[in-house]
Amino acid sequence: MSDALPEEIAAPHLPSASTTRSEFLKPHRIVLALIGVGLIVAAAMTLRWDWLPKYGDLILAGLWMTVLLLVVTSILGFLIAVPVGLAQVTGPRIFAWPAATFCTIIRGTPLLLQIWLLYYGLGSLFPFIPEIRQSFLWPYLRQAWPYGVLALTLSYAGYEGEVMRGAFAGVPKGEIEAARAFGMGRFTLLRRIWLPRAFQRVLPTLVGETVLQLKSTPLVATITISELYAVFARVRQDTYIVYEPLLLLALMYLVLTAILVYLFRLLENRLTPKSR
Amino acid sequence: MPSGLDLLALSPPGWGGVLLAGFWNSIQVAVGGFGFGLLIGMAGACGKLYGGPVTKDLLAVYTTLVRAVPELVLIVLLYFAGADLLNLALSVVGLGPVNVSALGAGIFVIAVVQGAYATEVLRGAIQAIPTGQIEAARAYGMEPFLMFRRIILPAMLPHALPGLSNLWLITTKDTALLAVVGFAELTLVTRQAAGATKHYFIFFCAAGVLYLALTLTSNLLLRRFELRLRRGMPAG
Amino acid sequence: MKTLISTLGLAVGMTIAALGGANADPLRVAVAAEPYPPFASPDASGNWTGWEVDLAKAVCKAEKLDCVITPVAWDGIIPALTSNKIDVIAASMSITPEREKTIDFSDKYYNTPTAIVAAKGSGYKPTPEGMSGKIIGVQVSTIHEDYVRKHFPDAEVRTYQTQDEANQDLVAGRIDATQADKIALDAFLESADGSACCESIGEVAPDVEVLGPGVGFGLRKGEDDLKAKLNAGIKAIREDGTYEAISKPYFNFDIYGG
Structure with a gap:
């Protein structure tokens, strides 16, 4: 049973390119769109936005932090997911079993708990190991972002590792046998057949996983990393305005998701062979 | 200094009882939120399939919004706005304001989030029913509600179950986010216990074991249920 | 099938019970859900204890208010007050001009450097x-x-x-x-x-x-009756020695401040 949602459920669809403009703009849609615009205008006019100029720079810095976290942890996570998936399909027991356990634990416990375990759990051990404070790593271990990056990376690796397992297992037997018949070595087989074929299969699920990853990034705000959510939390706490910052924050994530889905569609179009 | 097992003892000064009470809260919110989420999903799926164009578009906005905005943001937003909206609605129909308990608010928040995902799962499952079955029911003159109860619901369940199982597992983990709004579920009480005793590792690991146990038990039960449902279905 | 429906029914019932359960109208006095010793922290049996909890209870008792301690995340404690989830904040909240734009405060009940x-x-x-x-x-x-x-x-x-x-x-x-x-x-x-x-x-x-001038109870604007009662309560326990009796086990100096 896979914990990852099928792509079409996890990733919201933009109107597909094949929908022509006239199809999309039906009369009732125009009315709905007008109502929507009216709501936005009403929100802009009646709600309080006077805090916006003051926090503009902070919001941009938070946005940058969120994007950076997303890109770095998704790439690192994917790089770990490949061996984790592969180990479960072909690896010997000593690799397969730990890989499967890793996926189960990551997917069976809340990410928030994992983040707190890493940050506060490890932090509570530091005072007992003086060597750590003398080590060259200490300036980094003092900061919060290594823990956030580690937790998010492991989370992505756990979920995507499970998807990769399915992808590796799903490469048709015949292709592998054919490659063997051509005398390919194990490594060549992996590089030329298994990886490309598996990657092709997971590509459509990557967008969903990455959107989920974007939606996980706010959790690191709880360990003092000032990404987008943390910046807006500060706005809320400074000004005691509740809804306006949250609404703008939701809108920003909506736009980020849309951009993400669009970028992946470009990637997918480029990487998948044109249909015959 | 008390050792690990003393800290987890069920009665004070051990914190095991507090942890289990938090765990029970988590389960209650998960069950309640998932149940209401299913109801929302059922209505949403029917609306998306059989509703008018306006209903369809509004539902599309709902599911897109919920799936694109982080759960944490939604939970904070709904947790604060939920009671306001409810009381606004009640005052419109002429009733006084009510106090919303933390548990009720938590269930509401989880339900709204899971409802969007459930809508998509159930819509897919209903679409997977062979049209002939529904047409046959119509041909026999079945009322829409009777048809829904006797034909659509049972025929769709085997298709919906894998997706719903995933949703249940996600729901159990999403309840942890309620810690951020101060609801005393497992993750928050764990942090309180850890903060009070300074034994962060033991408590976070203990909570992890509880969550894992819930996931694995659910997996086991759901797989059994799925096997039972699939009796009499063509293999594959 | 029947099990599914009865499960749903159970969930509905539970939520209605949960929604309606808190309707008996005691005064909800909020402490921060995060431990803040020695003012308020949960003990291993899940009860909230500490100086501020004792003080809030004493004020309630002096004014015959039916109070229930409610933990709320510090992050959202003011929104929780304004959206009617709680009635009084007793979470070591300092009285500041910025906060007074949004909520009201009772007189101070302690002030420390x-x-x-x-x-x-x-x-x-x-x-x-x-x-x-x-x-x-x-x-x-x-x-x-x-x-x-x-x-x-x-x-x-x-x-x-x-x-x-x-x-x-x-x-x-x-x-x-x-x-x-x-x-x-x-x-x-x-x-x-x-x-x-x-x-x-x-x-x-x-x-x-x-x-700011110290820590006071936070309450919604316009609840002047409640404010008068809380002020009277603080005054009463200051005068009858309850304040000192509560403070003694916790502090070896006068926490009320100048």
Whole structure:
């Protein structure tokens, strides 16, 4: 049973390119769109936005932090997911079993708990190991972002590792046998057949996983990393305005998701062979 | 200094009882939120399939919004706005304001989030029913509600179950986010216990074991249920 | 099929019970859901104890109010008040002009100096120069955060949801210093972790505009009856000795302040 949602459920669809403009703009849609615009205008006019100029720079810095976290942890996570998936399909027991356990634990416990375990759990051990404070790593271990990056990376690796397992297992037997018949070595087989074929299969699920990853990034705000959510939390706490910052924050994530889905569609179009 | 097992003892000064009470809260919110989420999903799926164009578009906005905005943001937003909206609605129909308990608010928040995902799962499952079955029911003159109860619901369940199982597992983990709004579920009480005793590792690991146990038990039960449902279905 | 429907029914029933359950209308007095010893923290049986909890109960008792202690996340404690989830804030909330724009306060019920704690032998000074280039941890959206941002512009400020976490990171060496209420810091310095690692480096220069006149009960604007009752309650327990009796086990000085 896979914990990852099928792509079409996890990733919201933009109107597909094949929908022509006239199809999309039906009369009732125009009315709905007008109502929507009216709501936005009403929100802009009646709600309080006077805090916006003051926090503009902070919001941009938070946005940058969120994007950076997303890109770095998704790439690192994917790089770990490949061996984790592969180990479960072909690896010997000593690799397969730990890989499967890793996926189960990551997917069976809340990410928030994992983040707190890493940050506060490890932090509570530091005072007992003086060597750590003398080590060259200490300036980094003092900061919060290594823990956030580690937790998010492991989370992505756990979920995507499970998807990769399915992808590796799903490469048709015949292709592998054919490659063997051509005398390919194990490594060549992996590089030329298994990886490309598996990657092709997971590509459509990557967008969903990455959107989920974007939606996980706010959790690191709880360990003092000032990404987008943390910046807006500060706005809320400074000004005691509740809804306006949250609404703008939701809108920003909506736009980020849309951009993400669009970028992946470009990637997918480029990487998948044109249909015959 | 008390050792690990003393800290987890069920009665004070051990914190095991507090942890289990938090765990029970988590389960209650998960069950309640998932149940209401299913109801929302059922209505949403029917609306998306059989509703008018306006209903369809509004539902599309709902599911897109919920799936694109982080759960944490939604939970904070709904947790604060939920009671306001409810009381606004009640005052419109002429009733006084009510106090919303933390548990009720938590269930509401989880339900709204899971409802969007459930809508998509159930819509897919209903679409997977062979049209002939529904047409046959119509041909026999079945009322829409009777048809829904006797034909659509049972025929769709085997298709919906894998997706719903995933949703249940996600729901159990999403309840942890309620810690951020101060609801005393497992993750928050764990942090309180850890903060009070300074034994962060033991408590976070203990909570992890509880969550894992819930996931694995659910997996086991759901797989059994799925096997039972699939009796009499063509293999594959 | 039947099991599914009955499960759904159970869920519906449970939620209705949950929604309707809290309708008996006692006064909901909120403490921060994050432990803040010695003022309010949960014990191993899940009850909230501490000086501030005792004090709030005493005020309620003096005015014959039916009070129930309700933990709420500090992060959302003011929205929770304005959206009617709670009725009174008793979470060591300092009275500040900024907060008074949104909510009302009772008279103060305690006031203590603000201090900074750092690692033993650090030699830091609680001044703008002394804090320059240091990492200071503070609890988010407190007078201490405002103070540090205003007076120590050259320090790196790290904000925590709770003072407890800031203390924990000071022990772990992730921050150089933390500024907070002197009493909360004293309690930390008396703990095993705190006494091993850290010491107070003194009080910060006063700034009434930021630090405010003290701590009061927070309540919704316009609830003047409740405000009058709380003020009368504070006055009553100050006069009949209850205040001192409550404070004695916790503090060896007068926490009410000047």
